[in-house]
Structures are given as C-alpha cells and as structure tokens.
Amino acid sequence: MPYNLRNQKEVTEAMLRRTEEEIYQHLCPLTMEVYVTPEPVPFTERTSGERKIVKEGELWGKVWDCAWFHFTGTVPESAKGKKVILYIDVHGELCVFDENGVPVQGLTSGSSSMNPLCGSPKKREYVITECAAGGEKIDLWADAGCNDLFGVRPDVGMVEFAQISICRDNVKALYYDAYVLFDLMKETPEDSAKHQKLLRALFEASCQLWDYTDEEVEKARAVLAVELNKKGGDADLRFSATGHAHIDLAWLWPIRETKRKGARTFATALRNMEKDPDYVFGASQPQLYAWVKEEHPALYAQVKDRIKEGRWEAQGAMWVEADTNVSGGEALVRQILYGKRFFRQEFQKDMEVLWLPDVFGYSGALPQILKKSGVPYFLTIKLSWSRHNQHPHHTFLWQGIDGSEVLVHMPPEGEYNSMATPWAIKKAERIYLDKGVCDEAVMLFGIGDGGGGPGESHLEVLKREKDLKGLLPVTQGQAVDFFHRLEKGKDRYCTFKGELYLERHQGTYTTQARNKKYNRKMEILLREAEFAAAATGGVYDRTAFERIWKEVLLYQFHDILPGSSIKRVYDESLERYAALYEETEAMVQSAYGQGDYAINSLSWDRSGWLKKDGKWYQVTVPAMGSALLKDGTAAAETAAEDPSVLENDQVRVSFDADGSILSVYDKTQDCEVLSAPSNRFAVYYDDGDCWDMTETYRERAPRYFALTDAKAYVDGPMKKVIQQYAFGSSVLTQTISITDGSGQVRFDTEVDWKESQKMLRTAFYTNIETDEVSCDIQFGSIKRPARRNTSWDMAKFEICAHKYVDLSDCCHGVALLNDCKYGYCVENGMIDMNLLRSPNYPGEQADIAVHTFSYALYPHAGDLAHSDVRQKSYEYNIPLQFGGKVEQLVTVDNPNVIIESVKLAEDSDELVLRLYESRGVPAAASLRFGRPVEKAVLTDLMEEKERPVDLSAVSFGGFEIQTIKVKLKERKEPENAVSHRP
Structure with missing residues (x-):
C-alpha cells in the first residue's frame, strides 16, 4: 500500500x-470595573475616570479613550495544583501594574492588524500562580488604551476575553x-x-x-x-538574532500613546527575560528611554540592570530614529550628539551603530557625520522596499559624498518584525546577496512599529532552532557584537558611494508642508540664537537650548517630519512648534538687544537692500558682525502701470496674460533663461497616500489655477507684481519681485488650499542643457540624473533637496532657491517644485490649510562650483537681524568654507564652530577672530577627541566637516557690568 x-x-x-485549543482551560470570568478618561492618568489617579461595569462582549470605550481596568475574582477550587493564569483581551492595549504602581507586563489583543507574516501579536496571558491552592483572591489593575497596535480598527474597545484559566505548559x-x-x-x-x-x-x-x-x-x-534533537553540524552561514520592538514615536497614534507603548513593551521584555535565560532584547531611541525614566523610574531601574547584565542592548546613536532627507545637517549632528551622550550618561554605553531600520532613504552626508561622531556601523532594512531596482548588497561599505566610509548591514529577510520561524530563516538565507563573502547575518525578531516586541511564540520557536538540522544556526546576541565580527571581513565587501535613495515614499518630501516649514525655520532660528548668545556674551542657557533642540529632534522622527502620521500628531506638533519658535525668537531678541544695527550671522559679508521701519537702507554687513543702518531713504509703495513686465539693472521678467512667466532675460549674461512659459500653478490628481504619490501622475494632464487679478507696484529699490489666482475653492496670492542690484526673481506666496487628493506644483523650463542636477543636501551637494535613460534614473522621478537645486552648463546656470520646500522633479531642463500635497491617509486633510512660502529663480554665470548659489541660498533662508552692535566674531578667507553653526561647548565655556567645504574640492582656510585666541583645537562632532590646529591654515577635504573648539580671551567689561556667561 x-x-x-x-x-x-x-x-x-x-x-x-x-493542540493550540487544548493549551487553556477557561474556568470563570473576571469581574471588571473600568474607569475611563479621555487622556491617560497615572496609577495614583486610577479611579478618577467615569466608572463602568463591563462584561465580555461589551464595549468599554471609544477610540483613543484611556482607562484603568480593575480585575477581581477568586481562583476556583477545581484549579488546585494547576498553573493559573488570567486570559485577557480587551481589543486594545493593556499594561498590568503592581500594587506600587510599577508596570509589570503588557497585554496585546490577538486580533491586532499586524501582518500575519510577522507572527501573532497576541499577548493575552498573565500568570497568577504556577501551582494554585484554590481560593486565591485576584485584585489586579491594568492601564488600557482604546486603540490597536496600529491605531484603530472597527472592534477596538470591546472586551473579548477576561477569564481565570488553567494553562497546560x-x-x-x-x-x-x-x-x-x-x-x-x-x-x-x-x-x-x-x-x-x-x-x-x-x-x-x-x-x-x-x-x-x-x-x-x-x-x-x-x-x-x-x-x-538532530543537530545541524557545520554551517556556511549563521544568524545572530536580536529581540526587537521597533516603536514609532508617532504614526497611527499620538505621541502620548507612544509613552505608554514604551512602558508596555519594556515591561513585557523584562518579564520574558525572567522566563528565558537566552533572551537578548534591544531597544533604540534615547527619547523613548527618557520618557520611561520620567514616568516609570522603577521600571527604568530594571532596564538599567538588564543593560548592565548584557541581556538588554541599548541601540541607536540618534536621539530618535530621524528622517535623514529633510532634517538639516546640524540637526543630524545634534541627533547623534544628544543620543550618544544620553546612553553614556545613563548606561555607560558608547553607541557604535546607527539604528535606522525604517527611515525613507539616507543622505549622502550621513557617513561623514557618523564617522566623525564615532559611529562606524549602520543598520537599516528599508532599501529592500525599493520598487524598481534591488540594492546590490545587504552587507557593504557605504561611502559618503566626502569619501568617509561606514560598514552597513541590512538584515536580508527585509524585516524588523521577523517571526524567527524556519520560513523566515530560509527566506533570509535564500535572498542574502552577500552570503558568498559573509559568514553571518542579523535577524530582528518581534512585533514592532506599534511596539510590543517579541512574545512567547518567538522565544519558544528560537529555543528549538538553535542548531536544528535542516536550518542554519540561530543564536541570540547583541547587534553591536555582530558588527564587531562582521568588521573582520570588511576587506572583502563591496563599496557603494553616494546617497542610499529609497525608490518609494517620495511624497514624504512634501506632505504636511507646515510641519516641514516649521522644522526649517526652527533649525535656522536655533542657529541664530546660539550664535547670538555666543557672539554677544549674553545669556547662554544650555538647559533651554538642549530642551528646545530635543523637542525639535523629536518632531524629526521618521513618521512625523515626513508627514506620514495621523492628523492629531500634526495638530499637536504645530501648536508646540509655534510655542518653541516664540521662545527661541525671544532668546535671539534678548541677545541682540535694541538698536539700529543690521546683524549678519553668516560667515561672509552680505550686501543689498534692507527695509526697516518704512525706510530702505543699502548695506554691507561684515561676516558674523554688524553694521550701523544710516542714510536710510523713506519710500512709500506706489502703483505702476504695467503688470506684464518687471525690470531692473540685471534682469527683465515678462508675464503672459495668464500670469505665467514668458521670459526671464539675464542682462548680465545677455541671454534668455527660459525655454517655455513657466511658473504656472499646476494641480495634479494625486490618489496616493501620505507616503507615495502615483509615479505616473504626469500622464494625466494637470489643471491650472486661473489668474483673477494682477497689479504692479514700486517700493523704493523693489519692483513687484501681485497676482491673485483661483482654483475650485482655493485661492492663491503671489508677489513676484526684483530688487535693484540683484538678479534674483523672488516669489512670495500665500495659498488657502482646500483641495483633497490633489498636488500643487510649479515648474520652470530653463535653457540649460545638462544631464545632471545639483541638489543642496546637508553639508554639501549631490548630483542626480536629469535624464531618464535607465530604470535607476526613472526611479528618481522625485528627488529631495534643501535650500536649492541648480542646473548649469560650463557657461551659465539657473538655481531655484526656496525657504521650506524639499520635493522636486528635474528633467530635460525643467525644474518642477512640489508645493503641496493633500492625501487622506493616514493624516486626513493633509495640507488643507493656509500656507505661506517663498522661492526664487536665480540665473548666474558659470557652473554651480564657480557661482555664489550656495551663499545666496543661505542668505535667502537666514535674514539679517536687527539689534545693538555686535563685534565681529570671526572671518573666513575662503568663500567655499561655510560656518554652519556656532555654539558653546557641551562641557566647557569654549566656543565650538562647525565648518564645512561646500564646493566638493580640497581647500584651506584662514580663520581670524575678533578677540585674541587662548586655545584652539580640532575636535570631532562629539566635541571630545582633540588635536592641534593652525587657524591660519585649516585644511578641508571636499565636503569635509571640521569642528573647531576655541577659547577666546574675555571681553573687557565696563565697570560694574555683570557677565551673563555661564
């Protein structure tokens, strides 16, 4: 047979x-009191909410409600000698607390919307006793969130199980x-x-x-x-498994819920460590640890013990797992500075791994920032999400725009939520691209995004897989130890140079535009405030600066700044941004004081027209110094006759009847800049979500805002045309202006945007023939294709840039400057800028609001490297300030070397200057300070490793960042003056 x-x-x-059904025997239901509040309340106030008595099958709250559950009952006599547990599922998230108000264990609904390929999220079992006597009284409190691991779902808030049960181990x-x-x-x-x-x-x-x-x-x-019991024997590849709970600090839930997710996840990890001596867990993001420390110090103490023991790995060099496309250069430095300092101070651990598993592409400036911060390793999985082209490696050396290298590993499974099953191990083995030269790979197992971490199922499976015949060996361990082993074979790994571009989520360069604008403005204002305090000798409040910076860094989390969170996240962050901006602006004004001086915080002299109190001044303000405003000319704005043309000594701009620009003629180069009518406000149908816009959106012809009015004015040296447009229910007002002595054409814009599932763009069609576009990024620039010859080019249909993009040939070029925009399409001489997007998921009504923003077209002689575009883009974003006289702090004799920031050192009263070479070629620069220098050293981005420096000849590689720490002789204070320096 x-x-x-x-x-x-x-x-x-x-x-x-x-067999799964036979594990539990349910004996009797628990009694449940629930105290419901709209926002979380601490354990000491657990009975302050609306009291309800609920039973299985009944609703206890609505979405985003919070509640304290009081479970009571008696263990039946029939359970004598048995292991008794509570089997609880309230279709929400729970955290059990002990009688002292300390989180003990998280419980998660089994019906959560987790991808089933990542394993079951359910954590329903809470152990009462391993051997019941019968008659034990149950009196348990648990903090509940009326939300799923992933935000909301239809049955959230309904009690499914609340049983006293026997568990058969x-x-x-x-x-x-x-x-x-x-x-x-x-x-x-x-x-x-x-x-x-x-x-x-x-x-x-x-x-x-x-x-x-x-x-x-x-x-x-x-x-x-x-x-x-059959063992695997010798293996050609091994897996190092680390328990993980990737926790988005906001996404489909508000920030306040993340704080509770952290407590649930950390408590659960600690309990699982007690049960499984092999278990190694890791958690990233100092911000998350800081919340747990603040709200649950006893829980935090347990975490510290496990870190000291080596069972818990503190991961990630950044304060949060930050977006690296839109975040500014100094912000990325501060992410690592504050992140590493936290882990050192709290756990005596020096972070060596940048931990960004879920970020939407990685700037080419990152390797240098990491290298100069003492972070030689980088882990991500996100490039496995690319749509069109497979990244060629899982283990490789990543070389940045300056030539710095770091070692990168991408777990080949392409998951940070691995099930750790044989299926997962086989998949990872099958697709690991570097298994011929690498002996090991990482597996990150557990439930993530919404937190929770590994559950019983992950750990039970791993116990049985250690050296099981038919599978590659899997051993739990810390990721940093894996990187130390990996580094031994680095001579065999391939090198990838430039940015790590993700071929997805390009809509995040634009979505939630107000948040992105505030981020840009806060980065700039913090730069100004730190310079003002350092340069004037005024109050330098380290505590305030660190607090403000850390909150700004929080909002750079990769589901906040990119625009991919729910509406509530942005309602709250915009409110906080406004408060932070007001506070920081007051610090600037306090430092500069009152007066008739123009103050320049940039590292080169600035010349141009300036308007203050109704008067125009033509000024030249020295680098990092001030100039007295004198010989001002009062000028009243007067109407001009012709709104179809603007002209000054450098440029002539002509308009069509529909408001678009027909011509921009550069008088200084005697050439036409444009090849076709430009700056039409195109509205595209956009049925994407907050992450992704349809790649073929241009195949459907756009509609355009219609011009309703245009008027021309003259205001002293400024000539301008004010245009008004309408589209559907939306209105747009734009002021196009030119100023004597400048070739910039400026566009100051206000849009009351009321369109849904639409995208607003403007394009300039230039006469430049080139295959590449130069894009401003952190601490330098990067060239990207301006043609669509290959699938790699096609995938870059939308690119990210900061203060400018530039098209140039050997003779001349055109730059588009901006004050808060990041998304561009550049192709065949066209520069198209993405202004607004209004998808409906997950953030309803994204960008449906009033927006103000500004951009400028800047024709110039020569290519980018030989132009002043970089300086003009800084000037466009960093306005001159007004106040009292500021003695010149420092000058730099090389125009390609830019001082990005000036701050007080973290651990001394010395000044720290962050400079970089902006052209991409080796350079030397001489620094001259306004006061005698007592001490000067080069240091790293952590302000620690010091080496001598000759300030008259500071050397730079192309795009190299140099950090200089100086001690200046004290100012001679007037008699009876009080110094405010710390």
Missing part, C-alpha cells in the same frame, strides 16, 4: 489546531515542537528525505493524541524529540 502523504499532512494540520510545549517542525517541513522539498521524515514524525505524534492526557502529550513530544 502506498503512503498517503496528503492525508498525513491533513491530520498533522488538524493536530496543530487542536506541557501542551504548549507540544504545540511549539510541532509548529517548528511543521514549518521546517514546508520549507524543504517534498521529494526530499528531510520532508518525508518530518511529516512522518508529525503524523506519528498525531496518532498518540486522543484526549490530550498528560501521558499522551508526553508520548507525542517524545516522537517529535527525535527530529528536534
């Missing part, structure tokens, strides 16, 4: 289902024995001996089971133990 393999498999599958062990072997069987060829052996063992185990008595269960386990 032939073997009936199909029937054997069916019997085995049925056995797996039945031997049946549970049988289930995981069978589960692992069954999954391994599915991953082996059906005609292989291994497949047949596994199937037969599973079938024979099934045949032992009738009533699931303890004797039957042990017999079945004994059958399976034959296969589980």
Whole structure:
C-alpha cells in the first residue's frame, strides 16, 4: 500500500489546531470595573475616570479613550495544583501594574492588524500562580488604551476575553515542537528525505493524541524529540538574532500613546527575560528611554540592570530614529550628539551603530557625520522596499559624498518584525546577496512599529532552532557584537558611494508642508540664537537650548517630519512648534538687544537692500558682525502701470496674460533663461497616500489655477507684481519681485488650499542643457540624473533637496532657491517644485490649510562650483537681524568654507564652530577672530577627541566637516557690568 502523504499532512494540520485549543482551560470570568478618561492618568489617579461595569462582549470605550481596568475574582477550587493564569483581551492595549504602581507586563489583543507574516501579536496571558491552592483572591489593575497596535480598527474597545484559566505548559510545549517542525517541513522539498521524515514524525505524534492526557502529550513530544534533537553540524552561514520592538514615536497614534507603548513593551521584555535565560532584547531611541525614566523610574531601574547584565542592548546613536532627507545637517549632528551622550550618561554605553531600520532613504552626508561622531556601523532594512531596482548588497561599505566610509548591514529577510520561524530563516538565507563573502547575518525578531516586541511564540520557536538540522544556526546576541565580527571581513565587501535613495515614499518630501516649514525655520532660528548668545556674551542657557533642540529632534522622527502620521500628531506638533519658535525668537531678541544695527550671522559679508521701519537702507554687513543702518531713504509703495513686465539693472521678467512667466532675460549674461512659459500653478490628481504619490501622475494632464487679478507696484529699490489666482475653492496670492542690484526673481506666496487628493506644483523650463542636477543636501551637494535613460534614473522621478537645486552648463546656470520646500522633479531642463500635497491617509486633510512660502529663480554665470548659489541660498533662508552692535566674531578667507553653526561647548565655556567645504574640492582656510585666541583645537562632532590646529591654515577635504573648539580671551567689561556667561 502506498503512503498517503496528503492525508498525513491533513491530520498533522488538524493536530496543530487542536493542540493550540487544548493549551487553556477557561474556568470563570473576571469581574471588571473600568474607569475611563479621555487622556491617560497615572496609577495614583486610577479611579478618577467615569466608572463602568463591563462584561465580555461589551464595549468599554471609544477610540483613543484611556482607562484603568480593575480585575477581581477568586481562583476556583477545581484549579488546585494547576498553573493559573488570567486570559485577557480587551481589543486594545493593556499594561498590568503592581500594587506600587510599577508596570509589570503588557497585554496585546490577538486580533491586532499586524501582518500575519510577522507572527501573532497576541499577548493575552498573565500568570497568577504556577501551582494554585484554590481560593486565591485576584485584585489586579491594568492601564488600557482604546486603540490597536496600529491605531484603530472597527472592534477596538470591546472586551473579548477576561477569564481565570488553567494553562497546560506541557501542551504548549507540544504545540511549539510541532509548529517548528511543521514549518521546517514546508520549507524543504517534498521529494526530499528531510520532508518525508518530518511529516512522518508529525503524523506519528498525531496518532498518540486522543484526549490530550498528560501521558499522551508526553508520548507525542517524545516522537517529535527525535527530529528536534538532530543537530545541524557545520554551517556556511549563521544568524545572530536580536529581540526587537521597533516603536514609532508617532504614526497611527499620538505621541502620548507612544509613552505608554514604551512602558508596555519594556515591561513585557523584562518579564520574558525572567522566563528565558537566552533572551537578548534591544531597544533604540534615547527619547523613548527618557520618557520611561520620567514616568516609570522603577521600571527604568530594571532596564538599567538588564543593560548592565548584557541581556538588554541599548541601540541607536540618534536621539530618535530621524528622517535623514529633510532634517538639516546640524540637526543630524545634534541627533547623534544628544543620543550618544544620553546612553553614556545613563548606561555607560558608547553607541557604535546607527539604528535606522525604517527611515525613507539616507543622505549622502550621513557617513561623514557618523564617522566623525564615532559611529562606524549602520543598520537599516528599508532599501529592500525599493520598487524598481534591488540594492546590490545587504552587507557593504557605504561611502559618503566626502569619501568617509561606514560598514552597513541590512538584515536580508527585509524585516524588523521577523517571526524567527524556519520560513523566515530560509527566506533570509535564500535572498542574502552577500552570503558568498559573509559568514553571518542579523535577524530582528518581534512585533514592532506599534511596539510590543517579541512574545512567547518567538522565544519558544528560537529555543528549538538553535542548531536544528535542516536550518542554519540561530543564536541570540547583541547587534553591536555582530558588527564587531562582521568588521573582520570588511576587506572583502563591496563599496557603494553616494546617497542610499529609497525608490518609494517620495511624497514624504512634501506632505504636511507646515510641519516641514516649521522644522526649517526652527533649525535656522536655533542657529541664530546660539550664535547670538555666543557672539554677544549674553545669556547662554544650555538647559533651554538642549530642551528646545530635543523637542525639535523629536518632531524629526521618521513618521512625523515626513508627514506620514495621523492628523492629531500634526495638530499637536504645530501648536508646540509655534510655542518653541516664540521662545527661541525671544532668546535671539534678548541677545541682540535694541538698536539700529543690521546683524549678519553668516560667515561672509552680505550686501543689498534692507527695509526697516518704512525706510530702505543699502548695506554691507561684515561676516558674523554688524553694521550701523544710516542714510536710510523713506519710500512709500506706489502703483505702476504695467503688470506684464518687471525690470531692473540685471534682469527683465515678462508675464503672459495668464500670469505665467514668458521670459526671464539675464542682462548680465545677455541671454534668455527660459525655454517655455513657466511658473504656472499646476494641480495634479494625486490618489496616493501620505507616503507615495502615483509615479505616473504626469500622464494625466494637470489643471491650472486661473489668474483673477494682477497689479504692479514700486517700493523704493523693489519692483513687484501681485497676482491673485483661483482654483475650485482655493485661492492663491503671489508677489513676484526684483530688487535693484540683484538678479534674483523672488516669489512670495500665500495659498488657502482646500483641495483633497490633489498636488500643487510649479515648474520652470530653463535653457540649460545638462544631464545632471545639483541638489543642496546637508553639508554639501549631490548630483542626480536629469535624464531618464535607465530604470535607476526613472526611479528618481522625485528627488529631495534643501535650500536649492541648480542646473548649469560650463557657461551659465539657473538655481531655484526656496525657504521650506524639499520635493522636486528635474528633467530635460525643467525644474518642477512640489508645493503641496493633500492625501487622506493616514493624516486626513493633509495640507488643507493656509500656507505661506517663498522661492526664487536665480540665473548666474558659470557652473554651480564657480557661482555664489550656495551663499545666496543661505542668505535667502537666514535674514539679517536687527539689534545693538555686535563685534565681529570671526572671518573666513575662503568663500567655499561655510560656518554652519556656532555654539558653546557641551562641557566647557569654549566656543565650538562647525565648518564645512561646500564646493566638493580640497581647500584651506584662514580663520581670524575678533578677540585674541587662548586655545584652539580640532575636535570631532562629539566635541571630545582633540588635536592641534593652525587657524591660519585649516585644511578641508571636499565636503569635509571640521569642528573647531576655541577659547577666546574675555571681553573687557565696563565697570560694574555683570557677565551673563555661564
């Protein structure tokens, strides 16, 4: 008789289902009191909410409600001698607290919307006793969130289970024995001996089971133990597994819920460590640890103990897992500066790994920032999400725009939520691109994004897989130890140079434009405030600067700044941004004081027209100094006759009847800048979400705002045209202006945007023939394709840039400057800027609001490298300030060397200057300070490693960042003056 393999498999599958059902015996329901509040309240106020009595099947709250559950009951006498648990699922997130108000364990609904390929999220079991006497009283408090791991779902807030139950650990062990072997069987060829052996063992185990008595269960386990005890032997590849709970600090939930997710996740990890001595868990983001420390100090103390023990890995060099496309250069430095300092101060751990598994592309400036911060390693998985082209490596050396290198590993499974099952191990082995030169890879297992982390299922599976025949070995360990081993073979790894561009989520360069504008303005204002305090000798409040910076860094999290969170996140962040801006602006004004001086915080002299109190002044303000405003000319704005042309000594701008620009003629170069009518406000249909816009959106012809009015005015040296437009329910007002002595054409814009599922763009069609566009990024620039010849070019249909993009040939060029925009399409001489997007998911009404922004077209002689575009883009974003006289702090004799920031050192009263070479070629620069220098050293971005420097000849590689720490001689204070310096 032939073997009936199909029937054997069916019997085995049925056995797996039945075994899972036999693990628990539910005895009686718990009694539940619920105290509901709209926002979280602490343990000490747990009875302050609206009191309800609920039962299984009843709703206890609405979405985003918070509640304290009080579970009470009595263990039945029938449970005597048994392991008793509470089996609880309230279709929300729970955290059990002890009698002292300390988080003990998280509980998660089994019906969460987690991707099933990442494993079950359910954590329903809370142990009361390993051996019940019967009659034990249950009195338990748990903090609940009326939300799913992933925000909301239809049945959120309904109690599904709240039972006193018996848990049969031997049946549970049988289930995981069978589960692992069954999954391994599915991953082996059906005609292989291994497949047949596994199937037969599973079938024979099934045949032992009738009533699931303890004797039957042990017999079945004994059958399976034959296969589980077969060892793998020598392996060509190994996996280092680290438990992980990637926690988005905001996404489909508000920031306040993340604080509770952190407590639930950390408490659960600690409890699992008590149960499993092999378990190694890791968590990133100092901001998350800081919240836990603030709100749950006793829980935090337990975490510190586990970190000291080596069972818990503190991960990630940044304060938060930040976006690196839109965040500014100094902000990325501060992310690492504050992140590393936190982990050192709290845990005496020096972070060596940048931990960004889920960020939407990685700036080419990052390797240098990492290298000069003492972070030699980088982990991500996100490039596996690219749509069109596969990144060629999982393990490689990444070289930045300056030539700095870091070692990168991308877990080949492409997951930070691995199930850690045989299927996951086989998948990772199959697609690991560098397995020929690498002996090891990382696996990040657990439930993430919404937190939770590894559950019982992950750990039980891993126990059985350590050296199981048919699988590559899997050993739990810290990721940093893996990188130390990986580094030994770095001579064999390939090098990838430039940015790590993600071929997805390009809509995040634009979505939630107000947040992006505030981020840009806060980065600039903090720069100004730190310079003002340092340069004037006024109050330098380190505590305030650090507090403000850390909150700005929080909002650079990769689901906040990119625009991919729910509406509430932006309602709250915009309110906080406004308060932070007001506070920081007051610090600037306090430092500069009152007066008739123009103050320039940039590192080169600035000349031009300036208007103050109704008067125009033509000024030249020295680098990092001030100039007295004198010989001002009062000028009243007067109407001009012709709104179809603007002209000054450098440029002539002509308008069509529809308001678009027909011509921009550069008088200084005697050439026409444009090849076609430009600056039409195009509205594209956009049915994407907050992350992704349809790549073929241009295939559907756009509609345009219609001009309703245009008037021309003259205001002293400024000539301008004010245009008004309408589209549907939206209105747009734009002031196009030119100023004597300048070739910039400026566009100051206000839009009351009321369109849904639409995208607003403007384009300039230039006469420049070039294959590449130069884009401003952090601490330099990068060239990207301006043609669509290959799939790699096509994938870059939308690119990210900061203060400018530039098209140039050998003779002349055109730059588009901006004050808060990041998304561009550049192709065949066209520069198209993405102004607004209004998708509906996950943030409803994204960008439906009143927006103000500004951009400028700037024709120039020569290519980018030989132009002043970089300086003009800084001037466009960093206005001159007004106040009292400021003595010149420092000058730099090389125009390509830019001082990005001036601050007080973290641990002394010395000044720290951050400079970089902006052209991309080696350079030397001389620095001259306004006061005598007592001490000057080069240091790293952590302000620690010091080496001598000659200020008259500071050397730079192309795009190199240099950080200089100086001690200046004290100013001679007037008699009776009080110094405010710390």
